[in-house]
Amino acid sequence: MRSIWNGSISFGLVTIPVKTYSATDRTSSVSFVRIHEKDGAQIQYRKICELDGEEVPNEEVGKGYQAPGDDTIVPITDDDLSRLPMPTAKTLSILSFADPDEIDPLQMDKAYYLGPNGAAATKPYALLREALEDHRKVAIGKVAMRGRESLAMLRAHDGALVMHTLLWPDQIRPLTGVAPDDVELRENELTLAETLMDSLGELDPAELHDDYREAVEELVTAKLEGEPVAPAASGTSGAQVIDLTAALEKSVRAARGGGEADAEAESASVTPIRGRKTAKKGEAERGAAKKSGTAAKKATEKKTAPAAAKKAPAKKTAAAPKAAGGRAKSTSTAKKTASAGTSRKSTSTKTTSKSTASKSATKKTTAKKTAAKKTAAKKASKRSSA
Numbered sequence: 001m002r003s004i005w006n007g008s009i010s011f012g013l014v015t016i017p018v019k020t021y022s023a024t025d026r027t028s029s030v031s032f033v034r035i036h037e038k039d040g041a042q043i044q045y046r047k048i049c050e051l052d053g054e055e056v057p058n059e060e061v062g063k064g065y066q067a068p069g070d071d072t073i074v075p076i077t078d079d080d081l082s083r084l085p086m087p088t089a090k091t092l093s094i095l096s097f098a099d100p101d102e103i104d105p106l107q108m109d110k111a112y113y114l115g116p117n118g119a120a121a122t123k124p125y126a127l128l129r130e131a132l133e134d135h136r137k138v139a140i141g142k143v144a145m146r147g148r149e150s151l152a153m154l155r156a157h158d159g160a161l162v163m164h165t166l167l168w169p170d171q172i173r174p175l176t177g178v179a180p181d182d183v184e185l186r187e188n189e190l191t192l193a194e195t196l197m198d199s200l201g202e203l204d205p206a207e208l209h210d211d212y213r214e215a216v217e218e219l220v221t222a223k224l225e226g227e228p229v230a231p232a233a234s235g236t237s238g239a240q241v242i243d244l245t246a247a248l249e250k251s252v253r254a255a256r257g258g259g260e261a262d263a264e265a266e267s268a269s270v271t272p273i274r275g276r277k278t279a280k281k282g283e284a285e286r287g288a289a290k291k292s293g294t295a296a297k298k299a300t301e302k303k304t305a306p307a308a309a310k311k312a313p314a315k316k317t318a319a320a321p322k323a324a325g326g327r328a329k330s331t332s333t334a335k336k337t338a339s340a341g342t343s344r345k346s347t348s349t350k351t352t353s354k355s356t357a358s359k360s361a362t363k364k365t366t367a368k369k370t371a372a373k374k375t376a377a378k379k380a381s382k383r384s385s386a
Contacts, residue, residue: 192248
């Protein structure tokens with residue numbers, strides 16, 4: 001890593017030589033060059049003098065100061081700037097120490113790593129770092145870098161000292177007409193918002209990446225290879241009027257692992273009723289039990305029907321469908337069944353009577369034949385005696 005500024009930290013009577021390194025890298029962000037759309041050639045920027053219209057080389061470009069609202073430009077040379085009293089030109093002078101919460105993040109400008117410059121600076125560097133960590137303070141001071149003086153904040157971070165240049169208080173614009181007027185919020189909305197904050201969990205820096213940059217790189221690759229460019233997915237408008245409570249409840253469910261699909265499946269304009277799924281589940285269980293009971297009842301009726309038919313008279317059997325809410329057709333069928341049963345009973349009685357009469361006639365005939373035989377035998381006996 002290349003040092004961009006060498007100076008020192010003034011901590012009372014202690015001086016700590018340091019080297020400054022840029023802590024951020026903006027080159028990885030997406031940037032475009034301007035081209036001529038007609039032929040695709042890159043457009044160059046040239047420094048043209050407004051007075052004579054000629055191009056000015058870099059070695060002839062200087063500095064000038066123009067006061068706000070004034071057209072007059074005053075030339076300023078590097079020699080003029082070097083004569084100015086600027087004790088912070090090569091020194092970061094610590095003015096005070098403060099709590100980190102006292103520094104408004106709006107004042108944060110650029111960040112730099114500070115490292116000890118030489119072996120003699122190692123011990124005082126470590127001393128200041130440990131003092132800031134143990135006391136949980138940040139150092140506020142002034143530093144002049146690249147031709148201008150800025151406020152600076154020193155803090156301990158991951159075993160090193162980090163310097164943040166700060167904007168001056170008058171560089172922060174007033175917050176006029178930005179914030180809304182007093183808004184009434186319900187208690188359950190605040191509770192849901194806090195629950196959502198707790199459900200989202202901690203941030204993993206490894207999962208953060210620039211989606212737009214990746215999309216641009218894929219677009220460039222597709223154009224170079226002559227492949228068709230995939231259409232962008234249509235996003236939802238952020239200006240939709242939704243039910244805030246419902247949106248918070250869906251967000252909490254999604255953050256707790258309910259899934260985005262479940263959250264999107266429900267409408268955000270209607271607040272879900274708690275326990276609705278449980279009620280539906282109970283109704284389903286009652287319906288299943290009812291069906292099961294009906295099936296068991298039918299099976300029992302089928303098993304007991306033959307026994308009841310044997311014990312009950314024909315009239316009761318015929319009236320059973322009517323009592324149970326049966327139709328006329330069922331009643332007619334029952335009557336026919338009863339009539340058939342009565343006919344079978346009468347036929348059986350007649351058959352039995354005929355069989356009994358036949359047996360009596362047979363007995364009488366047999367008795368007559370036996371008597372005739374005895375009479376004939378007696379006559380034959382008398383004849384033989386005579």
